[in-house]
Structures are given as structure tokens and as C-alpha cells.
Amino acid sequence: MLQGLRLQRLPSVQPGIALAMRALAIAIVVLAASIALLVAGEDPIALGAQLVSATFSSTFGMEDFGLLVIPLILTGLSVAVGQQIGIWNIGAEGQFLVGAFAATAVGLFVPGPAWLILPLIIAAGALGGVVWILVPTLARAFVGVNELITTLLLNFVAALLVYYVSTGPWRDRVGMSNSSTPRITVEMPEFWGLIHWGLPIAILMALAAAAILAFSRWGYEVRLSGSNPSAAAYAGIAVRRHIITVMLLSGLIAGVAGAFELAGTVHRLQGGISNNFGYLGIMVAVLARNSCVGVIFTGILMAFILNSGIILQTQGITTSAVLAMTGAILFLTAIGDELAHYRILRAGSTRA
Amino acid sequence: MNATQDRYIAAPGTAPLVQLKGIAKYFPGVVANQDVDLDVLPGEIHALLGENGAGKSTLMNILTGIYQPDAGEITIDGYAKEFATPLDAIAAGIGMVHQHFKLVQAFTVAENIHLGWSETPRLASARKLEARTKALAERFNLHVRADARINELSTGEQQRVEILRVLAREARILILDEPTAVLTPAEARELFKALREFTSRGNAVIFISHKLDEVLEISDRITILRGGRRIATHDTSECNPRMLARLMVGRDIVLADMRQRPPGAAPRSAEPILRLESVSALDDGGKTALHDITLDIHAGEIVGIAGVAGNGQRELSHVLTGLRRIASGRIVVDGAPIGAGDAAAFSELGIGHIPEDRLRSGLAPAMSVAINAVMREYKKPPIGSGGLYRSGAATLLAREIAKAADVAVPDFAMPVRNLSGGNQQRLVARREMRIAHKVLVAAYPSRGLDVGAINTMLRYIVELRDAGAGIVLISEDLEELLNLSDRIAVLYEGRLMGALENDKIDVEQIGLLMGGRTVRKEAA
Numbered sequence: 103m104l105q106g107l108r109l110q111r112l113p114s115v116q117p118g119i120a121l122a123m124r125a126l127a128i129a130i131v132v133l134a135a136s137i138a139l140l141v142a143g144e145d146p147i148a149l150g151a152q153l154v155s156a157t158f159s160s161t162f163g164m165e166d167f168g169l170l171v172i173p174l175i176l177t178g179l180s181v182a183v184g185q186q187i188g189i190w191n192i193g194a195e196g197q198f199l200v201g202a203f204a205a206t207a208v209g210l211f212v213p214g215p216a217w218l219i220l221p222l223i224i225a226a227g228a229l230g231g232v233v234w235i236l237v238p239t240l241a242r243a244f245v246g247v248n249e250l251i252t253t254l255l256l257n258f259v260a261a262l263l264v265y266y267v268s269t270g271p272w273r274d275r276v277g278m279s280n281s282s283t284p285r286i287t288v289e290m291p292e293f294w295g296l297i298h299w300g301l302p303i304a305i306l307m308a309l310a311a312a313a314i315l316a317f318s319r320w321g322y323e324v325r326l327s328g329s330n331p332s333a334a335a336y337a338g339i340a341v342r343r344h345i346i347t348v349m350l351l352s353g354l355i356a357g358v359a360g361a362f363e364l365a366g367t368v369h370r371l372q373g374g375i376s377n378n379f380g381y382l383g384i385m386v387a388v389l390a391r392n393s394c395v396g397v398i399f400t401g402i403l404m405a406f407i408l409n410s411g412i413i414l415q416t417q418g419i420t421t422s423a424v425l426a427m428t429g430a431i432l433f434l435t436a437i438g439d440e441l442a443h444y445r446i447l448r449a450g451s452t453r454a
Numbered sequence: 455m456n457a458t459q460d461r462y463i464a465a466p467g468t469a470p471l472v473q474l475k476g477i478a479k480y481f482p483g484v485v486a487n488q489d490v491d492l493d494v495l496p497g498e499i500h501a502l503l504g505e506n507g508a509g510k511s512t513l514m515n516i517l518t519g520i521y522q523p524d525a526g527e528i529t530i531d532g533y534a535k536e537f538a539t540p541l542d543a544i545a546a547g548i549g550m551v552h553q554h555f556k557l558v559q560a561f562t563v564a565e566n567i568h569l570g571w572s573e574t575p576r577l578a579s580a581r582k583l584e585a586r587t588k589a590l591a592e593r594f595n596l597h598v599r600a601d602a603r604i605n606e607l608s609t610g611e612q613q614r615v616e617i618l619r620v621l622a623r624e625a626r627i628l629i630l631d632e633p634t635a636v637l638t639p640a641e642a643r644e645l646f647k648a649l650r651e652f653t654s655r656g657n658a659v660i661f662i663s664h665k666l667d668e669v670l671e672i673s674d675r676i677t678i679l680r681g682g683r684r685i686a687t688h689d690t691s692e693c694n695p696r697m698l699a700r701l702m703v704g705r706d707i708v709l710a711d712m713r714q715r716p717p718g719a720a721p722r723s724a725e726p727i728l729r730l731e732s733v734s735a736l737d738d739g740g741k742t743a744l745h746d747i748t749l750d751i752h753a754g755e756i757v758g759i760a761g762v763a764g765n766g767q768r769e770l771s772h773v774l775t776g777l778r779r780i781a782s783g784r785i786v787v788d789g790a791p792i793g794a795g796d797a798a799a800f801s802e803l804g805i806g807h808i809p810e811d812r813l814r815s816g817l818a819p820a821m822s823v824a825i826n827a828v829m830r831e832y833k834k835p836p837i838g839s840g841g842l843y844r845s846g847a848a849t850l851l852a853r854e855i856a857k858a859a860d861v862a863v864p865d866f867a868m869p870v871r872n873l874s875g876g877n878q879q880r881l882v883a884r885r886e887m888r889i890a891h892k893v894l895v896a897a898y899p900s901r902g903l904d905v906g907a908i909n910t911m912l913r914y915i916v917e918l919r920d921a922g923a924g925i926v927l928i929s930e931d932l933e934e935l936l937n938l939s940d941r942i943a944v945l946y947e948g949r950l951m952g953a954l955e956n957d958k959i960d961v962e963q964i965g966l967l968m969g970g971r972t973v974r975k976e977a978a
């Protein structure tokens with residue numbers, strides 16, 4: 103029997119330990135991947151060196167990498183913002199898709215000069231994200247329905263919607279492809295090479311969110327509501343109203359991510375446009391311990407992992423291996439976070 | 455002091471059950487314990503005294519494996535021990551009931567008792583667990599409702615569950631951190647009986663309390679801590695309250711007479727400043743907790759609400775501070791009716807609230823001292839003008855409040871739960887008094903405070919009254935109520951009985967009312 107092994111849960115975790123747990127999770131996964139590569143007859147060190155140089159020593163590499171950073175920071179921010187008040191937005195994926203969808207609608211069907219249409223596209227994306235989280239928000243705020251399930255389920259609806267319009271009514275009838283809309287004519291201006299202005303904007307949004315939370319009255323109320331709702335109610339804070347605004351904001355950010363992806367990177371709506379960014383955003387936020395500034399860095403880290411996957415593909419290693427790796431990192435981080443709460447006891451001094 | 459007949463007498467030369475030697479514990483900026491020696495003999499009740507923040511809870515957290523000492527040794531039954539975790543300590547027969555309970559709110563009493571216990575039968579039905587709980591309750595003479603959920607229980611009831619939980623695990627050393635702070639005198643007597651029974655079998659109790667009378671009554675020996683160090687250990691028979699107070703504080707404590715109104719004090723206003731008209735309200739479970747309550751609070755008076763906790767005290771303080779909607783009736787502030795259930799409006803009108811459970815509702819334990827200290831004033835300049843939250847200004851205000859509350863805070867960014875229990879209470883009280891221009895609703899305000907701090911707290915309450923605020927003082931401590939109140943009403947099963955002028959009160963009467971019996975009207 104395992105009678106001797108017991109755990110004691112501590113109320114809080116020191117940030118240092120939590121960060122160490124994250125580093126450890128990543129190290130374990132990299133190590134496991136290296137061993138797998140060795141077994142498969144590859145040289146993990148050479149591959150690793152190749153990954154770094156392919157990403158950082160060529161303009162192409164940097165561009166690909168940078169384009170991945172943008173959606174990952176934003177979806178990570180979306181999840182992290184929800185967590186400030188204790189909400190798990192699992193639906194950033196769906197909000198991202200609907201954001202891209204709404205942005206496409208404007209891009210395809212609203213004529214006008216680019217300086218006018220571009221802001222409209224982004225606003226439409228934001229609105230799409232808000233609309234997509236609206237029902238889970240109201241259900242949570244007024245009936246107490248857990249947002250985990252509602253936001254998750256809507257992801258599938260969003261995926262179907264995007265798939266339907268991009269292969270059906272909005273299909274590109276001129277081009278070669280049957281599975282995407284025509285290219286929208288307006289696009290995000292470039293910031294550096296192919297990397298569009300979405301990158302600095304995403305970073306600014308993360309910094310702004312952090313600043314608002316730390317330095318505004320609204321942020322104070324949100325943080326208090328997230329930390330102890332009954333104390334917030336006692337202080338006269340409208341906790342429910344804050345839950346609503348925070349959830350809508352979370353959806354808005356994910357929707358903007360979708361609009362950026364559409365207008366800056368992909369330019370046409372297609373089924374796989376979300377590329378799991380919404381789900382990866384959960385991971386970005388968890389790795390950042392829900393710090394809005396932290397998601398900038400974990401977003402970059404996640405982009406590097408994803409980009410590595412794409413490069414490895416050229417080496418005949420499938421992308422699913424990379425998905426498995428990211429999944430494993432998240433999994434281990436979650437376990438590590440839990441473990442950081444516990445102290446493990448030896449059986450020695452325990453009487454049965 | 456007379457019930458010595460069945461006292462366990464340890465054979466001469468018996469090893470102490472617990473022996474602490476040279477214990478030290480440091481937190482950033484604080485010496486919580488230093489050089490502390492403590493012997494606890496079989497069969498004794500050993501009291502631990504000291505001011506708020508003296509290091510009592512920390513020392514006990516070390517003995518129970520929650521903290522590891524930075525120096526020193528722990529010897530149990532003659533064997534040196536190192537407790538890596540609380541479970542090690544439990545295995546060595548040490549159980550503790552904490553100042554802040556650690557029960558799972560959504561679970562029943564029976565589930566809480568059996569949680570994480572190796573003797574819990576596997577696959578036991580709820581009924582079986584409840585039956586076991588009832589048997590335990592009988593055995594240890596602690597009455598609990600086995601099938602009730604914790605969040606339905608009064609604080610006093612929750613404590614009994616905590617104690618039962620520890621005793622059920624066959625602890626030989628029971629540590630109680632301010633157990634009677636939340637008990638009625640009758641409940642406290644029950645507890646003492648249970649403790650005596652427990653020690654008569656050769657077990658020991660370590661008892662932390664700020665109530666000197668009670669310590670003198672129940673303990674065999676007393677150890678006093680000051681500033682983290684052990685000042686003295688005495689046989690209780692050699693002690694008296696004055697000497698203990700002096701040992702704790704390092705100077706004499708002069709108990710102020712609170713009944714005198716100084717010249718120039720605000721008189722009692724003609725019109726009530728806060729009025730409940732036939733107010734009924736539900737508790738969290740949807741049952742009627744307050745029946746048709748009518749109560750006038752005038753400016754410049756203290757209205758004491760006596761009664762045993764759990765008779766609607768929580769709901770009454772909620773209604774008075776806008777935290778709870780009312781089912782019927784009307785609340786009138788300064789002549790104008792006010793919508794119930796809008797806590798912000800109440801506090802903006804100048805109604806402060808010292809809640810009965812500071813950790814659950816008065817503070818966000820995981821957030822910083824500064825954030826907690828400014829909870830009532832973050833909207834006002836200099837912290838909150840223009841929609842901003844100026845954390846620098848917040849820290850300044852927090853510093854001011856902490857200073858007024860006489861709480862030493864090494865770092866205003868540390869979580870407020872790192873403060874000692876009494877210091878949390880002082881902070882909350884000062885925070886509320888700052889905004890209570892009209893009314894202060896104080897539920898058990900001296901709970902957890904040391905002798906000196908109680909004195910200060912009560913003096914502040916009286917000063918607030920003299921400055922023209924109306925005070926609602928909810929307490930179980932009759933002495934405190936009689937000492938402070940201008941009028942006293944009794945809350946029993948959600949009904950308010952009598953609002954007797956203090957001069958006309960006799961204690962017997964109040965006692966009867968608290969037990970639910972009505973008073974025969976006397977010709978005045």
C-alpha cells in the first residue's frame with residue numbers, strides 16, 4: 103500500500119518555485135524529445151542548433167517567427183485577462199475565428215479607402231469576439247453557468263461557421279482554391295519585413311492591460327473581486343458587473359487577434375485560420391502565471407516552439423510531434439503548479 | 455480552580471510531553487520567535503500569553519510542522535523530532551485548532567471530520583459518517599450537527615467541529631489558538647470541561663488566549679511571550695491579571711472607565727440616524743433569519759446587541775451595512791429611505807462595518823496589506839481621482855492606518871494574511887472607523903485583540919460615539935456590552951427583544967433574554 107506517501111497542501115506558492123516548475127517542465131519535454139530523436143536516429147543537438155539558426159539568422163525565419171508571436175500574445179492575453187477575475191476563457195479559439203470571420207465580412211463587402219476600412223476590420227474583429235463570448239458571459243453572470251463548458255462548446259460552432267462560409271457562400275470563385283474566401287484587398291501595414299503592425303500593437307495591448315489592472319480604479323476592483331468576491335462585495339464593488347466587462351474584454355482581445363491574423367498574415371478566411379492559437383493561448387497564459395506582461399514572453403516562447411515544429415517538418419518530422427510537445431509542456435506545468443502547492447511526506451514518522 | 459480532584463499528576467521526573475529549546479523563526483523584517491524554550495507536562499493545560507504579534511501562533515505553527523524553525527529543537531516524549539509537515543506532527547500526537555478555521559465550507563460536518571483521516575472507512579455512506587460523527591461528538595462531549603454544512607454554522611459551532619476533528623485523531627497534545635474568542639461563556643465552560651477531561655488522561659493542552667480571567671481559571675502554568683521571546687513561565691497559582699498584563703506589555707495597563715461622557719461629547723440625537731422599520735431578511739440558505747426587526751440608532755449612542763452568535767447577528771450586521779437585501783420593511787438613514795443591498799451606498803453615507811469574520815469577508819487574504827487597507831477609500835483622492843488607483847498613495851494611506859492601528863508592517867506589499875490575527879483585526883477596525891461618520895456596525899470588535907488593544911479599541915469606539923456617530927455593538931461579551939452601551943437589545947432566533955436603557959438593566963434579565971425568555975414588564 104501507498105499508505106506512507108502523503109501530501110500536504112499549502113495555501114500559496116512562491117512565484118520563484120512556480121517559475122522553476124515551468125522551466126523544469128520545458129526542460130523535461132525538450133529532454134524527452136531529444137531522446138525520441140536519438141532513438142529515431144537523428145542528432146538532437148545538431149537539430150536544435152539548426153532550429154535556432156533557421157529562426158534567428160535569416161529574415162525569413164524571423165518573419166515566420168514574428169508572425170506567430172502576434173496571435174499567441176493576444177490569445178494568451180485574452181485568457182490571462184479573464185483569469186484576473188477568476189474566469190477561464192477556453193473559448194479564445196472560437197472568438198478568434200469569429201473575429202476573423204467578421205473582419206472578412208468587412209474586408210470583402212464594405213468598399214472604401216484603406217485608412218477607413220482597416221480600422222473597421224479591426225473593430226469588426228473585436229465585435230465578433232465580444233458577440234461570441236456574450237452568451238457564456240450572461241449565463242455566468244446571471245445564472246452561474248460555468249464558463250469552461252459554454253466557451254469551449256462555442257469553439258466548435260465557430261469552426262463550423264468559418265468552414266461553411268469559406269467553402270460555401272464566400273468561396274473564392276476566381277482563384278484556384280475551393281476552401282477559402284478571396285483575398286481581401288486591405289491589409290495591415292508592414293512593421294518590419296513581412297511582420298505587420300500587429301506585433302507592436304499586441305505588445306502594447308498587453309502592457310496596457312497590465313497598466314490598467316495595476317493603476318486604475320477599475321483594475322483594483324477587478325483584482326479584489328478575483329481574489330475574494332465576498333470581500334469585494336463587502337467593499338461595495340459590483341462584482342457581477344466586473345465579471346461581465348472582464349469576460350467581454352477577454353473575448354474582444356481574442357477577436358482582435360483573429361482580425362490581425364486575417365488582415366495581416368493570411369488575408370483570406372479559411373477553415374484552419376485559427377491554427378489552435380486559442381488553445382495555445384491558454385498555455386501561454388498558464389506559463390505566464392496569468393501575468394499580462396508575462397504573456398509577451400511566453401507568447402514568444404510558444405511561437406518559437408511552434409516555429410520549430412514547422413522547420414522540423416522540413417526534416418520529415420510531423421507537426422503533430424510538436425503539438426504533442428506543447429501539450430506535454432502544458433500538462434507538466436499544470437502538474438508542476440499543483441505540486442508546488444504540496445509538500446511530499448515520507449512514511450518514516452507516520453503511525454498507521 | 456477548584457476542580458482539582460481528577461487532575462492527572464505526573465510522576466516526578468516524568469519527561470515533558472513537549473519540549474521546545476531555543477526556537478527561532480524569522481520572517482523578512484520580523485523576528486517572530488527567538489530563543490524560545492517551552493516545556494509542556496503530561497496532564498497540564500499550559501497557557502501561552504502575549505500581545506498581538508508576539509509570536510504565539512508562529513511558535514505553535516512550528517510545533518505543528520507548518521513552519522520549520524530557523525533554529526532550535528523539538529522534543530516529543532523524550533525523542534528529538536523534526537516535523538517536515540503537519541502530518542508528521544499529527545502522527546506524533548499533536549493536533550491544533552487554528553485561529554482561522556480550515557474547514558471546507560461546502561462540506562458537511564461529518565465530511566469535514568472524516569476528511570484526510572486514515573480511519574475513515576472507505577466507501578462509507580453519508581449516513582454512516584454522520585453516525586460516526588455523532589458517536590465522536592458524544593464521546594468528547596462536543597455537540598455538533600453532523601449533517602449540517604459548514605457554511606450554515608455559526609463561528610462557535612465551526613470551532614467545535616475543528617476541535618472534534620483534532621480529538622478524533624487521538625491527539626495527545628491539543629493546541630488551541632484563541633479558542634474562546636468565538637465562544638459564549640457557556641460554550642467556553644463546556645469547552646473547559648472537555649479540556650479537563652482530556653488532560654485527566656495524561657494528555658496536555660496548549661492554550662492561547664487573550665482573556666486573562668479565563669487563562670487563570672483553566673491553566674496550570676503560563677508562559678508569556680513578548681516580541682518573539684519568552685519572558686517568563688509561572689505556575690498559574692502564582693499569577694494575577696495585573697501581573698500578567700504587565701509581563702505581556704512591559705508596563706501597567708490602566709483600564710479606562712468607558713461609561714463617562716467627557717464634557718463636549720455629542721449628545722444623543724433626537725432623531726435616529728439609522729432606523730430599521732419592521733425589517734425581515736433571509737439567511738444565505740433562504741430561511742428567514744431576521745423577523746420584523748425595528749431598531750433605532752441615534753447619533754451619539756452605543757446600542758449593544760447581546761445574544762448568542764447564530765441568532766441572526768450576521769444577517770443583522772449585513773442588513774445594517776447594505777450587504778444583504780431585505781425581504782420586507784424599510785431602512786431609513788437620516789430620515790431618507792435607502793435601498794437595501796447596496797453596500798457602496800451605505801459606506802459612502804458614512805456607515806462602517808467591522809465584520810464578524812474578517813478573513814472571509816473583511817479582507818482579501820492573498821492580496822497586499824496596502825490593497826486591503828484602502829478598501830474603503832480607494833475611490834477618493836489622493837488614491838482614486840480620475841479613475842486611477844495610485845498605489846503609492848495607497849501605501850501612504852495604508853501606512854497611516856497601520857500606524858493609527860498600532861500595527862507594525864515590515865512590507866506593505868506582503869499578503870495581509872501574513873499579519874498576526876490580532877493585527878488584522880486592528881487594521882480592519884481602524885479602516886472602518888475612518889469612514890464611520892454616521893454609524894459604525896461593530897461585530898465582536900475586540901475578538902482576537904490583546905488586553906491593551908481591547909482597551910484601545912473600546913476607547914476608540916467611545917470616542918467615535920462622542921464625536922457624534924451611532925454605534926451598533928454586536929457582542930457576546932456581556933461585560934463589554936454593559937461597560938459600553940447606552941442601550942442593550944437582545945437578539946434571539948432572529949427577533950430583537952427589549953432595548954433596555956443600560957442603567958435599568960440587570961444581568962439576570964439579559965441572560966434570560968439571551969436564552970429566549972421574555973421579561974415581565976416592570977414598572978419603571
Ligand SMILES: Nc1ncnc2c1ncn2[C@@H]1O[C@H](COP(=O)(O)OP(=O)(O)OP(=O)(O)O)[C@@H](O)[C@H]1O
Pocket residue numbers: 481482484485486504505506507508509510511512513553872873874875876877902904
Ligand atoms: N508568513 C508570514 N510572513 C511574514 N510575517 C509573518 C508571517 N507569519 C507571521 N508573521 C509575523 O510574525 C509576527 C508574529 O505573528 P504571530 O501570528 O505569531 O503573532 P501572535 O502572537 O499569534 O499574535 P495574535 O495575538 O495577534 O494572533 C507578526 O509580526 C507577523 O506579522
Ligand SMILES: [Mg+2]
Pocket residue numbers: 510511512553631874875876
Ligand atoms: Mg495568533
